[in-house]
Amino acid sequence: MKIFRLSSCILLAIIVLSCKGNSVEPAKIKGQRIAIDEKIEADAEIEKFITPFKEHLNKTLDSTLAYNPRPMVKSDGDLNTAIGNLMADVVMEQTNPVFKSRTGNEIDMVLLNHGGIRSGLNKGNISTRSAYALMPFENEIVVVEISGVKIKEMLTYLERAKTAHPVSGVKITMNQNYKVTSAKINGRKIDEDKTYFVATSDYLQQGGDNMVFFKDPISLNKVDYKLRNAIIDYFKKVDTLKVDKDNRFIRK
Structure with missing residues (x-):
């Protein structure tokens, strides 16, 4: 073994020494x-x-799942839109039974x-392709337990955003300057001493769109349900x- 190692070292030295003095030029690229x-x-x-x-694949994507009686776009409202309400309500309706069966709690x-x-939803037949256009990402639904x-903090974020972020289960009223004048969850005023279960996407829970109030929750519950799949199942x-x-x- 020692002889082999010595021979290898000698061979390597010979190769290195033989290369000295030879100019190497890069090839033209x-x-x-x-x-x-x-x-x-x-x-x-x-x-x-x-x-x-x-x-x-096209047959699967284009098969009719439901009918939409009127077009929906996300720019058709100040603080809530039909398509945004649809998405938030779908998450509530499709996720709550799963969450309740696993935890005994409700969203x-x-x-x-x-x-x-x-994307928007055109008037007419709604297909699986419609759901993929509406939600092309692989976002998972998660349920976070956070304090009042x-x-x-979430309400303060919404005041600054002045945007129709989709919500369900909550009723928020703002004045003309986008300051919250009333906010109730399940018909009751928000209690800072209580905790609330909020369904959202894993992207937002990790601080996406600057929603940092979702980070480091009291508990984080994965329901193994993609947002797009929830939409398809609802359709x-x-x-x-x-x-x-x-x-x-x-x-x-």
Whole structure:
């Protein structure tokens, strides 16, 4: 073993010494930008292979799940919109049974973010593709237990945001200067000494959109439910969407 190691060291030394004095120059590198567009011809063999999968996927995505009687966009309201209310109510309705069965507790309210609504819903048939357009991200629903003090911080955040962040289970009234004049959860004033279970997305819970009041909660409960899947499941169980703007989050 010692002889082998010594031989290896001698061989390495010979290689290193033999390389000394030899000049090494970098090779010339030439780059070219190749546009990926419709001018590139498809590979017929690959196209033939993926066609059955593509057709099956499109059939699944475009199958009708529900009917929407009127178009919904996230810009159709000051502090609450029909599409935002729909998303928040879907989270409440679809997640609460799961959360209750696992913990024995019920969700008090839902808060999502306005920027998380990535598309509108056209009038007419609603499909799985509609749900993917509405929520293309892999965001998971989580339920955080936070104090009434943190809820007050949430209200301060909403005052500064002046945005129609989707909510459910809470009723908030602001004045014309976006200052909260009334806030109730489950019809009751917020108690700083109580704790509340708030459903949101894992992205927001981690401080996304500057919602830092969700970080370091008293408890964090994962329900193993993607927000998009909750939307799809809701679409499957209703025939016609019946959602509108209401007085859950208003300014007067």
